[in-house]
Structure formats: structure tokens, C-alpha cells
Amino acid sequence: METPIAVSGLVKTFGRTRALDGLDLTVRAGEVHGFLGPNGAGKSTTIRALLGLLRTDAGDVRLLGGDPWHDAVALHRRLAYVPGDVTLWPNLSGGEVIDLLGRMRGGLDPARRAELLDSFELDPRKKGRAYSKGNRQKVGLVAALASDVELLILDEPTSGLDPLMEEVFQHWVRRAKDDGRTVLLSSHILAEVEALCDRVTIIRNGRDVETGTLSELRHLRRTSIEAELTGPADGLGQLTGVHDLRVDGQRVRFDVEDVALDVALRRLTEIGVRSLVSQPPTLEELFLRHYQAEQVRS
Amino acid sequence: MTAFTGTRHLMRLILRRDRVVLPIWVLLLAVLPASYAGTYAGLYPTAAERAAYLDSTASNPSIVALLGPVFGDSVGALTVQRAGLLVLIAALVSVLTVVRHTRTEEEAGRRELLGATVLGRYAGLTAALLVTYAANVLLGLLIAGGLVAAGLPGAGSLLFGAGLALTGVAFATVGGLAAQLTEGAGGARGIGLGVLGLAFVLRLAGDAGGSGGTGGKAEWLSWLSPLGWAPRGRAFAGERPWVLLLPVLFAAVVALVAYPVSVRRDLGAGVLPPRLGPATAGPGLAGPFGLAWRLHRGQLLGWTVGFGLLGLVLGGAADAAGEAVQGNEQIAEIMARLGGTSALAEAYLGGTLSLTALAAAGYGIQAALRARAEETAGRAEPLLATAVSRTRWLAAHLLFALLGPVVVLAVAGLTTGLAYGLSVGDVGGELPRLLGAGLAQVPAAWVLAGLAALLVGWLPRFSSAAWAVLAGCLLLGQIGAVLKLSQWALDLSPFTHTPQVLGDNWTATPLAALTVIAAALLALALRTFHTRNIPTP
Numbered sequence: 001m002e003t004p005i006a007v008s009g010l011v012k013t014f015g016r017t018r019a020l021d022g023l024d025l026t027v028r029a030g031e032v033h034g035f036l037g038p039n040g041a042g043k044s045t046t047i048r049a050l051l052g053l054l055r056t057d058a059g060d061v062r063l064l065g066g067d068p069w070h071d072a073v074a075l076h077r078r079l080a081y082v083p084g085d086v087t088l089w090p091n092l093s094g095g096e097v098i099d100l101l102g103r104m105r106g107g108l109d110p111a112r113r114a115e116l117l118d119s120f121e122l123d124p125r126k127k128g129r130a131y132s133k134g135n136r137q138k139v140g141l142v143a144a145l146a147s148d149v150e151l152l153i154l155d156e157p158t159s160g161l162d163p164l165m166e167e168v169f170q171h172w173v174r175r176a177k178d179d180g181r182t183v184l185l186s187s188h189i190l191a192e193v194e195a196l197c198d199r200v201t202i203i204r205n206g207r208d209v210e211t212g213t214l215s216e217l218r219h220l221r222r223t224s225i226e227a228e229l230t231g232p233a234d235g236l237g238q239l240t241g242v243h244d245l246r247v248d249g250q251r252v253r254f255d256v257e258d259v260a261l262d263v264a265l266r267r268l269t270e271i272g273v274r275s276l277v278s279q280p281p282t283l284e285e286l287f288l289r290h291y292q293a294e295q296v297r298s
Numbered sequence: 299m300t301a302f303t304g305t306r307h308l309m310r311l312i313l314r315r316d317r318v319v320l321p322i323w324v325l326l327l328a329v330l331p332a333s334y335a336g337t338y339a340g341l342y343p344t345a346a347e348r349a350a351y352l353d354s355t356a357s358n359p360s361i362v363a364l365l366g367p368v369f370g371d372s373v374g375a376l377t378v379q380r381a382g383l384l385v386l387i388a389a390l391v392s393v394l395t396v397v398r399h400t401r402t403e404e405e406a407g408r409r410e411l412l413g414a415t416v417l418g419r420y421a422g423l424t425a426a427l428l429v430t431y432a433a434n435v436l437l438g439l440l441i442a443g444g445l446v447a448a449g450l451p452g453a454g455s456l457l458f459g460a461g462l463a464l465t466g467v468a469f470a471t472v473g474g475l476a477a478q479l480t481e482g483a484g485g486a487r488g489i490g491l492g493v494l495g496l497a498f499v500l501r502l503a504g505d506a507g508g509s510g511g512t513g514g515k516a517e518w519l520s521w522l523s524p525l526g527w528a529p530r531g532r533a534f535a536g537e538r539p540w541v542l543l544l545p546v547l548f549a550a551v552v553a554l555v556a557y558p559v560s561v562r563r564d565l566g567a568g569v570l571p572p573r574l575g576p577a578t579a580g581p582g583l584a585g586p587f588g589l590a591w592r593l594h595r596g597q598l599l600g601w602t603v604g605f606g607l608l609g610l611v612l613g614g615a616a617d618a619a620g621e622a623v624q625g626n627e628q629i630a631e632i633m634a635r636l637g638g639t640s641a642l643a644e645a646y647l648g649g650t651l652s653l654t655a656l657a658a659a660g661y662g663i664q665a666a667l668r669a670r671a672e673e674t675a676g677r678a679e680p681l682l683a684t685a686v687s688r689t690r691w692l693a694a695h696l697l698f699a700l701l702g703p704v705v706v707l708a709v710a711g712l713t714t715g716l717a718y719g720l721s722v723g724d725v726g727g728e729l730p731r732l733l734g735a736g737l738a739q740v741p742a743a744w745v746l747a748g749l750a751a752l753l754v755g756w757l758p759r760f761s762s763a764a765w766a767v768l769a770g771c772l773l774l775g776q777i778g779a780v781l782k783l784s785q786w787a788l789d790l791s792p793f794t795h796t797p798q799v800l801g802d803n804w805t806a807t808p809l810a811a812l813t814v815i816a817a818a819l820l821a822l823a824l825r826t827f828h829t830r831n832i833p834t835p
Contacts, residue, residue, distance in 0.1 A: 051683045053832045073687045081683040087676040090482055092592065093575025096583055103584045104684035125574040129405065129482045140680070153683075 002065035010059035021206035034197035035186040042206040080144035084156035088128030095124030101143040113146040134160035222255040230272030304417035308425035332444030363506035374534025389469035393490035396473030399426035402483040430470040438463025454534035461528030464545035475556035481568040501526040590694035605706040609713030655739035658703040662747025669695035703743040711736020738799040741812035745792040748819030755827035
């Protein structure tokens with residue numbers, strides 16, 4: 001089975017801005033792949049390039065084994081896309097939009113459509129202008145999830161959904177995965193990513209900075225150490241892999257990479273330890289570290 | 299806290315948001331009347347020249363139908379007539395401004411954000427109305443000042459400025475009422491503009507019926523129209539200030555309806571209940587063409603009805619136009635030069651049809667630009683992510699840009715032929731003849747629609763420049779001959795090349811050439827659209 005999404009060295013510029021700067025992204029068949037990054041990192045630009053909506057400047061984009069720019073129509077028959085901000089036609093009902101999008105993709109499953117409307121508690125008779133933000137997203141989600149497609153591309157699809165509906169969404173994504181579909185899920189909600197995704201790619205400034213399974217990513221994080229020593233905290237700052245060292249008398253705080261943990265602890269015991277707290281950082285901190293690096297730079 | 303608490307803050311918010319748009323429209327409309335006055339004073343310095351102009355042109359029924367009645371041959375009276383369309387524009391802008399600051403805000407949910415602060419129940423409507431009223435009053439004063447500066451009498455200048463301002467006030471209030479009725483801003487705009495359209499048709503029918511526009515048998519129709527009141531104040535021609543009580547009374551009555559309605563409904567809701575749509579799509583809504591039909595059909599129907607009515611009015615006035623100027627050699631000559639045939643009614647019909655062609659091109663441009671509007675609203679992207687090619691998606695909208703002008707011009711030709719045929723007793727002959735003449739206008743309209751399409755495909759950021767081109771064609775056609783512009787300048791407008799089908803000597807070659815140009819523009823539009831980024835901001 002071919003790789004549903006294979007992007008390498010993708011570059012896209014808008015005027016002087018380099019929106020994508022050598023991005024690599026591989027999504028394997030049958031997986032739910034999380035796509036994370038701060039606002040403006042290039043997530044939506046990547047997705048538009050995958051959909052053949054944007055002309056790329058350099059790099060290679062393969063979608064379901066084809067070229068999304070040249071074979072757009074044939075490839076789009078095999079995927080469904082939900083944008084981050086679904087806008088509807090004010091004078092079309094939600095049900096009409098769901099059917100229209102489904103038919104334009106080549107048909108949707110009426111039984112699943114009914115089931116989706118039911119579980120998302122969406123009234124399909126309302127006109128587009130009457131829907132709230134969350135309900136507009138639901139229209140897009142129902143249209144995508146009811147389609148018989150191999151690949152779902154979801155760009156922050158749950159913005160505006162309440163926690164109950166977030167649960168419903170996760171249920172349907174799992175079902176899609178069980179049916180053998182591949183999902184690319186761009187998201188800001190870490191709980192959602194942890195709950196759903198097999199692998200994750202983090203992007204920043206138009207580049208992928210980390211890719212892997214969640215447990216692989218956990219290996220990349222730093223452990224934070226807080227200790228009270230019996231002697232002066234000498235020699236800690238020189239160790240490679242120790243970051244953000246703060247010394248306050250005999251109290252020290254620092255973050256340490258997994259590879260340097262052993263050396264750092266040995267140095268601490270050499271000095272003498274009165275108390276020690278070590279904390280594995282959460283996934284949140286991993287993201288924050290990348291996100292903050294972005295803010296410092298800009 | 300009273301029902302008006304917070305009005306002042308909301309007014310400041312509106313002024314802040316409109317700090318560019320509002321001064322622009324006020325200033326644009328303010329300078330035009332004085333410039334008209336200057337032009338008339340320069341072109342026709344003597345009373346005799348102005349009287350001849352009044353006879354030959356100003357009292358021509360098609361001019362009267364379009365601009366309004368003329369009550370004298372003074373520079374002021376002629377200026378008032380010339381500025382007739384400005385009254386319409388002020389009314390139009392007023393409706394749109396009020397709806398934009400009331401219902402559009404509510405629909406977007408921004409009103410709710412403010413409603414949670416200290417805000418009286420009437421504050422939103424009152425602020426939008428007061429700002430628009432103030433803009434109109436300022437506009438009226440500027441116009442009056444400009445006219446006085448141009449050397450016109452003070453009383454007439456003030457009366458004309460007041461007439462225009464109060465018409466704006468009346469329609470601002472109509473906008474305020476319309477905004478209470480529907481849930482969507484589109485519907486509110488539709489109601490407001492519908493009232494304006496009705497007022498225009500009433501005034502047009504009332505004024506066109508009389509020879510010279512004064513005291514025709516249908517004039518009572520003009521008295522029914524809020525657009526008919528400002529000219530009937532007779533600025534510079536025996537002023538009747540009491541007539542201007544009519545727009546004030548009208549605004550008061552409309553406001554008395556709008557305010558109670560505004561508090562009896564919920565925020566975000568309308569008086570007219572939102573209708574639920576079907577839970578599933580009908581069989582026709584299956585692709586880009588089915589969708590385009592849903593998106594364009596309302597507008598197309600509106601334009602078709604409008605063109606039909608226009609055709610009836612203009613066709614019905616044609617025979618009178620011929621009689622009104624019969625026996626006057628000089629006018630006959632002018633008309634012949636303008637229209638291209640010796641028969642006056644024919645010249646009149648030819649002239650009105652070419653104006654209709656410009657309006658039909660306006661429909662074509664509007665339909666082509668709809669594709670761009672869909673793109674910027676984010677509604678193109680999800681569709682283009684389905685198995686629909688860019689070419690099919692754009693072609694669906696362009697189909698309406700092409701078929702629309704055909705439909706509206708055919709209808710205008712038919713109704714003109716019907717009304718004119720009835721008045722001269724030859725429906726069987728006139729109907730097909732004027733249908734043909736209407737359809738002959740289509741290729742020139744296609745060229746402009748094609749240009750708009752090309753802009754959407756190639757230079758989407760500048761796609762609204764198509765409107766500027768239409769305005770340029772209108773100016774070339776209307777004043778090009780008067781200004782004695784050289785032929786190559788006139789030839790820039792595709793409408794210059796439409797042959798006078800009503801005459802005997804014409805060839806289809808220019809029509810074929812225009813069609814080929816339009817086809818090339820469309821092909822280029824699809825080609826360039828195929829290779830650009832979507833969405834292009």
C-alpha cells in the first residue's frame with residue numbers, strides 16, 4: 001500500500017515571506033497523524049499544498065501516490081477535507097451542504113450520515129447563516145466523515161466544539177481508523193492529540209522540528225531536576241546536556257536531556273544531596289518549548 | 299439607564315470604523331453638483347442657449363426618466379436635474395450604511411459583544427441612524443455651500459441640499475426598519491434596496507409619462523415615490539419648501555414602526571421567521587453548476603424583473619418622445635447624431651437600449667465577481683478539495699456572467715417591443731425587431747463580463763477594477779460625443795462597436811468580433827485561474 005502523504009523539502013513563499021521552508025512530512029497508511037505547531041507555523045499552508053490548491057516553489061509532494069497539483073480531481077475523489085473555519089452559504093441548509101460536498105466527492109453513506117447527524121446533535125434543516133461556529137464545524141465534519149474515502153485531512157477541525165462534542169469527534173476518528181482510513185489531524189488540543197494520534201509531527205517556522213510516536217517524543221524531552229545540595233554547586237554548568245541552570249545558595253534547578261541524566265546525577269551525588277525532586281516534563285512542556293522558541297525568535 | 303444609554307459610544311465606534319468610507323462618499327457626492335453648475339454655466343452662458351438645451355436635451359423623456367424632471371432653464375434648475383442620480387446614490391448609500399451598522403453587526407455576533415455592556419435597547423438603531431442622518435445633513439450643507447460658491451442663489455442651493463439630505467434621511471430610516479425584519483443582513487439589504495428600486499420605478503414611470511417631465515398625466519406616481527419629492531421642491535424654479543416635509547414625515551412614520559419592532563424581537567432574531575431548509579439536498583444540487591444556480595438565481599430573477607419593467611417604461615415612452623420633439627429641425631439633427639437614424643423614436647430606442655446594455659454588463663461583472671467573493675469568503679477551498687476541477691468551478695459562475703446578459707437583454711428587448719408596439723399599434727412587427735436589437739447588445743456586455751472574469755483568474759486582488767472599466771464605458775458613451783473625443787478614444791469602449799441594429803445599414807461583423815474577444819478573455823480567465831494559488835488573499 002502506498003504512503004498516503006509523503007512530503008519532502010517542501011518550500012512555499014508568499015512574496016518575501018517563506019511560509020514553508022524545507023518541510024518533510026510522512027503519513028503512513030492507516031495511522032492517525034497529529035500535525036502540531038503554533039499559529040502561523042505553516043500547517044494550513046502545508047495542507048493547501050497537499051490539496052493542490054497552492055503552487056509549491058520547491059520540494060516534492062506525493063498524495064495517495066499521485067501529484068496533488070496535476071491529478072487534483074482524481075485524488076480528491078479519495079479524500080475528504082475539513083477546514084479550520086468552515087464557512088457556509090447563508091441560504092443553503094446544513095443538510096444541503098453535507099449532500100453537496102458528499103456528491104462532489106463521489107457520494108456518501110446515507111446510513112452513516114444519519115448516524116453522524118444524530119451523534120453530533122446537528123439539525124440539518126437550519127440555514128447556513130443560522131449556525132453557530134461549532135455547528136458550522138459539525139457540518140464540515142459530518143460531510144467528511146460520512147464520505148467513503150481513504151484519507152481524511154482535518155485542519156483544526158474541533159475549534160468551537162464543546163467537550164461533549166469533542167468526545168463524539170474522537171469516537172468517530174477512532175472509527176475511521178478502525179475502518180482502515182488514514183487521518184491527518186492538525187490540532188492545537190494536546191489532549192486530543194494524545195488520545196488519537198499514533199504519530200506526531202511538530203512544525204515551526206515552516207519546518208518540521210520533531211516527528212515520531214508519542215513515546216519516541218517523550219524520549220526527546222528534558223527532565224527537570226530540583227535539588228538541595230550539601231556543598232557549592234560547582235561544575236554543573238559545564239556539563240553538556242544541562243540547560244537553564246539556576247543556583248540559589250545550595251538550591252539548584254536545571255533541565256537535563258535524557259542522555260546527560262546519568263552524568264548530571266553523578267555530579268550531584270559527588271557534591272552531596274540533601275533532597276531531590278525530578279519531574280518528567282509533560283508533552284505540554286515539549287510543545288511550549290517549541291512554541292516559545294518561536295516567540296523569542298519573532 | 300435609559301433606552302438610549304450608550305448611543306454616543308456606539309456613534310463614536312461607527313465613526314471610527316467608517317472613518318475612511320464615510321468622508322469619501324460625502325465628499326464625492328458633495329463636489330459633483332457644483333461641478334455640474336460650473337459646466338452648465340460654461341457651456342450655455344446665455345438664457346437662449348439654455349432654453350435650446352432644455353428643449354433639445356433636458357426635457358427629452360429618456361433623460362427625464364433617468365435623471366428626473368426639469369422645472370426651468372436656469373443654470374440652477376438644470377443642475378438640479380443633472381444631480382438627480384446623486385439623490386438616488388445618497389439614498390442607496392444611506393440604506394446600506396444603516397443595515398451595515400445594525401443587522402450585519404448582529405448577524406456577525408459583534409452586537410452581542412456590545413449588548414452585554416451598558417447599552418440601552420434603542421442605542422444600536424439610534425446610533426446607526428444618527429450617524430447616517432448627520433452624514434446626509436453634512437452632505438446637504440456642503441452641496442448648498444458649493445452651489446452658492448458656484449454663483450447660484452442661496453435659497454435654491456439650500457433647498458436642493460436639503461432635498462437631497464432629507465431623501466437620504468428617509469432611506470436611512472427605511473434601512474433601519476429593514477434591519478429589524480430579517481435575520482440575515484442580505485435579506486435586510488434586499489428589502490431596503492427593493493423599496494428604493496420601487497421608489498425609482500415609480501418616479502421614473504411618473505416622470506417619463508409627461509412630455510418634458512412637468513405635469514404629465516402620470517405625475518401622481520412620482521408623488522408616491524420618496525425619490526420624487528426632492529426634485530419637486532423646485533429648487534431654483536419657484537421653490538416649494540413645504541414639499542420637503544414629505545420625506546421628514548415619511549422618515550418619522552417609518553421610525554415609529556421600526557423602534558417598537560426593534561425591542562419586541564430578540565437579539566439576533568428577525569420579525570420574519572427564519573425558514574428552515576430541507577434536511578437533504580434535492581437532486582439538482584449535485585455539483586458546481588447546481589450550486590451556482592442556487593447562488594445566482596435570486597439575483598438573476600431580480601435583474602430580469604427590473605429589466606422587464608424598465609423595458610415597459612422606456613418602450614411606452616418612445617412614441618411620446620418622438621412626438622415631443624417633432625418639427626424641431628435642430629433637435630432632430632442632434633437626436634439623429636446621437637442615435638444614428640433619422641426617426642426620432644428610433645434614435646430614442648437605440649439610445650435607451652445602449653444604456654440597458656451597460657446595465658446588463660453590470661450584471662455580467664457582478665456574476666463573474668461572485669466567484670471571487672466565494673473565494674475570499676473561504677467557500678471555494680472546500681469545494682476545490684473535492685473531485686471538482688478549478689475549470690468547472692469557475693465555469694459554473696461564468697456561465698451566469700454570460701447567460702445573464704442574454705436573458706436580461708432579451709427580456710428588456712421583448713418588453714420594450716411590446717410596449718412600443720402597443721403604442722404604435724404594431725406589436726407583431728416591433729416585438730421581434732426590438733428583441734433583435736436587445737440581443738445585439740449582448741456581445742459588448744460579454745466583453746466586460748469576460749474582462750471581469752480575466753481579473754478574477756489573473757489579478758484577483760484587482761478584480762473590482764472591472765467596475766471602474768464599466769464606469770469608464772458609461773462616461774465615454776454618455777459624454778464622449780459631447781466632449782468631441784477622438785474616435786480612437788471612443789473605440790476603447792466595446793459599446794461603441796455595437797451596430798445600430800434598428801437602422802437599415804448594419805453588419806454583423808463587429809458583433810462577431812466582440813464575441814471572439816469575449817471568448818478569448820474567458821479562455822484566458824480559465825487558463826490563469828488554473829495555475830494560481832487558492833485562496834489568493
